[in-house]
Amino acid sequence: MSRRLLPLSVTILLFIGMAAFGALRYDGFLSLQVFLNLLIDNAFLCVAAVGMTFVILSGGIDLSVGAVMAFTTTLSAALLGIGWNPYATMAVVLALGAAFGAAQGFLIQRFRLAPFIVTLAGMFMARGCSYLISTESVPISDPTYVAIAQARIPVGFDASLTLGALVAIATVLAAMRLAHATAFGRAVYALGGDENSARLMGLAVGRTRIAVYLLSGFTAALAGIVMTFYMLSGYSLHAVGLELDAIAAVVIGGTLLAGGVGYVAGTLFGVLILGIIQTLIAFDGTLSSWWTKIVVGVLLLLFCLLQRLFESRSRRTA
Amino acid sequence: MRRLSRHALFWPLATLALLLVLNSCFNPAFLALSWRDGHLYGHLIDILKNAAPLMVVALGMTLVIAVRGLDISVGAVVAIAAAVATLLTGGSFNAGGEVASEHPLWLALGAALLVAAACGLWNGVLVVKAGMQPIVATLILMVAGRGIAQLLTGGQIITVYYPPFFAIGSGFLAGLPIALWIAAGLWGVLHLALSRSALGLFIRAIGGNPEAARVAGVRSAAITLCVYTFCGLAAGVAGLIVSSNVKSADANNAGQLFELDAILAVTLGGTALTGGRFTLAGTVVGALIIQTLTSTIYSLGVPPEVNLVVKAALVFAVMLLQSAEFRSLFTRRAAADPGAPR
Numbered sequence: 329m330s331r332r333l334l335p336l337s338v339t340i341l342l343f344i345g346m347a348a349f350g351a352l353r354y355d356g357f358l359s360l361q362v363f364l365n366l367l368i369d370n371a372f373l374c375v376a377a378v379g380m381t382f383v384i385l386s387g388g389i390d391l392s393v394g395a396v397m398a399f400t401t402t403l404s405a406a407l408l409g410i411g412w413n414p415y416a417t418m419a420v421v422l423a424l425g426a427a428f429g430a431a432q433g434f435l436i437q438r439f440r441l442a443p444f445i446v447t448l449a450g451m452f453m454a455r456g457c458s459y460l461i462s463t464e465s466v467p468i469s470d471p472t473y474v475a476i477a478q479a480r481i482p483v484g485f486d487a488s489l490t491l492g493a494l495v496a497i498a499t500v501l502a503a504m505r506l507a508h509a510t511a512f513g514r515a516v517y518a519l520g521g522d523e524n525s526a527r528l529m530g531l532a533v534g535r536t537r538i539a540v541y542l543l544s545g546f547t548a549a550l551a552g553i554v555m556t557f558y559m560l561s562g563y564s565l566h567a568v569g570l571e572l573d574a575i576a577a578v579v580i581g582g583t584l585l586a587g588g589v590g591y592v593a594g595t596l597f598g599v600l601i602l603g604i605i606q607t608l609i610a611f612d613g614t615l616s617s618w619w620t621k622i623v624v625g626v627l628l629l630l631f632c633l634l635q636r637l638f639e640s641r642s643r644r645t646a
Numbered sequence: 647m648r649r650l651s652r653h654a655l656f657w658p659l660a661t662l663a664l665l666l667v668l669n670s671c672f673n674p675a676f677l678a679l680s681w682r683d684g685h686l687y688g689h690l691i692d693i694l695k696n697a698a699p700l701m702v703v704a705l706g707m708t709l710v711i712a713v714r715g716l717d718i719s720v721g722a723v724v725a726i727a728a729a730v731a732t733l734l735t736g737g738s739f740n741a742g743g744e745v746a747s748e749h750p751l752w753l754a755l756g757a758a759l760l761v762a763a764a765c766g767l768w769n770g771v772l773v774v775k776a777g778m779q780p781i782v783a784t785l786i787l788m789v790a791g792r793g794i795a796q797l798l799t800g801g802q803i804i805t806v807y808y809p810p811f812f813a814i815g816s817g818f819l820a821g822l823p824i825a826l827w828i829a830a831g832l833w834g835v836l837h838l839a840l841s842r843s844a845l846g847l848f849i850r851a852i853g854g855n856p857e858a859a860r861v862a863g864v865r866s867a868a869i870t871l872c873v874y875t876f877c878g879l880a881a882g883v884a885g886l887i888v889s890s891n892v893k894s895a896d897a898n899n900a901g902q903l904f905e906l907d908a909i910l911a912v913t914l915g916g917t918a919l920t921g922g923r924f925t926l927a928g929t930v931v932g933a934l935i936i937q938t939l940t941s942t943i944y945s946l947g948v949p950p951e952v953n954l955v956v957k958a959a960l961v962f963a964v965m966l967l968q969s970a971e972f973r974s975l976f977t978r979r980a981a982a983d984p985g986a987p988r
Binding site: 389435438439440441442444445446448449450451452453455456457459460463572575576579585586616617618619620621622624625626628629632633636 | 716772776777778779781782783785786787788789790791792793794796797800801897906909913919920949951952953954955956957958959961962965966969970971972
């Protein structure tokens with residue numbers, strides 16, 4: 329059990345270490361608001377990464393999430409622009425995201441297609457559809473959306489959270505329950521661990537796989553809504569490459585890319601680590617933003633090597 | 647006819663022909679070629695020229711996919727190679743109004759290719775030595791690589807003023823674009839290496855069953871390393887063509903989505919994504935299909951935004967056609983009906 333928790337504990341220790349480094353090095357780093365901002369500025373990434381966690385746990389991958397988010401923002405802006413009810417808009421984009429994910433899951437399951445290629449085509453499709461809606465950035469002026477975007481929930485000590493950050497926290501909590509305390513969660517782990525064994529155990533492999541991609545499409549649309557609040561605009565170039573950040577967060581969070589091993593809580597810390605890298609670079613002020621990419625790449629490398637080490641050791645003891 | 651339609655290249659070529667016919671219906675001058683300024687001139691030449699970098703990358707990708715791999719870092723490697731080449735070439739106006747290069751051109755090009763090959767080798771080491779999944783191993787360079795390219799260029803778009811550098815991307819040799827000669831040359835070398843030596847057989851063996859190939863004495867580790875290195879090198883060549891064509895290097899956007907187009911070209915050409923079965927000629931046709939499709943969309947006056955949707959539909963169609971499960975939907979029906987022609 330402790331060995332299973334090893335990658336997760338490394339992730340948490342790394343986060344604490346980076347926070348301590350920032351606190352020692354920069355004035356004003358160690359304030360509650362700085363840490364809440366990690367959540368506020370990365371709420372959409374967090375929501376998308378939670379869906380990605382399930383996909384990766386099941387042994388698959390979903391490259392379409394960034395494009396689905398962009399599609400959600402453009403469609404929301406367009407629907408609100410023609411006077412739709414804001415709640416109806418949210419319901420429609422969530423349903424579309426879930427349906428899109430389920431369709432990808434169906435193709436992958438029914439026709440034994442590679443998830444990588446199917447979701448790649450899905451990414452083209454969703455990004456292309458958002459271009460079709462609008463190639464310009466469309467501002468959103470709907471009063472409900474503006475009110476939600478500007479709402480601040482005080483948490484004491486002069487610090488506050490946005491509704492988007494609350495959505496992210498709620499998503500993480502719901503996902504932890506779904507992954508670790510339901511039959512569906514168990515089936516996802518079993519599917520990622522060994523598909524044939526899962527089938528022989530009588531688990532509904534096909535239904536689980538389609539549900540996993542449906543969930544990822546749903547969280548991508550939810551992340552798109554959170555992003556719409558954050559940006560207050562719909563733009564087909566929002567969230568370009570976000571799927572890579574989400575995958576990076578999941579891997580840094582200690583989930584094995586081969587599937588079957590990992591924790592949703594790890595993904596939360598993965599997102600926070602990606603956020604704190606950016607915050608550290610912003611606090612430093614002399615480093616350029618492209619260092620973020622290099623540091624994320626190095627972290628990815630370290631965690632993948634750690635995973636390999638962990639895998640080979642557990643195989644030897646088995 | 648039956649045997650013809652079974653040929654591996656039949657469907658890719660038929661798609662390409664269909665696109666060309668469609669184009670010439672809408673634009674009668676589409677197929678016209680003329681001789682201007684000492685070289686061939688026309689839509690077809692443009693397509694060939696613009697498809698060259700994709701062809702080069704896709705050829706490298708074909709081999710990687712053939713050994714059950716995948717390289718999603720090629721776009722980033724294109725950006726790195728472009729950055730290195732343009733930085734070392736640079737160019738400034740000296741007193742006589744002549745443009746001099748920062749370093750000799752051969753040094754700049756050589757360094758760019760060397761760096762690109764090193765990137766490929768790095769991917770190969772992660773896959774072969776560290777045993778990572780290819781997608782993950784190359785994801786690392788895909789994320790970090792663009793950062794490295796931006797670091798090299800300082801986040802700026804580097805412009806080149808040294809005319810000889812432009813020849814690679816926009817020059818002509820014997821009436822045809824030099825970029826096309828490069829792509830054709832690469833294909834020729836690969837074709838000879840794979841069909842005249844046992845290398846092609848080894849690559850098919852590794853892709854078919856890595857464990858069996860290893861047991862049979864194929865040096866899979868060394869060959870896989872070489873294949874990834876070659877893919878990096880090919881991305882470097884494409885980086886040179888791209889940066890020379892636009893006379894600059896943009897670390898952020900050079901080679902953006904190249905990995906996806908390359909994988910698409912390989913798939914369209916009929917190479918199996920599961921490894922073992924590959925066709926270099928198919929990949930070249932696949933790259934031409936993608937470029938022709940792009941040109942078609944522009945020349946039809948359809949908004950270019952549709953391009954992505956069309957590409958997506960194409961990938962879905964090709965994917966389904968390649969899927970045994972999908973085809974069995976129809977063959978089973980045909981088999982169940984004894985009257986149906988088989």
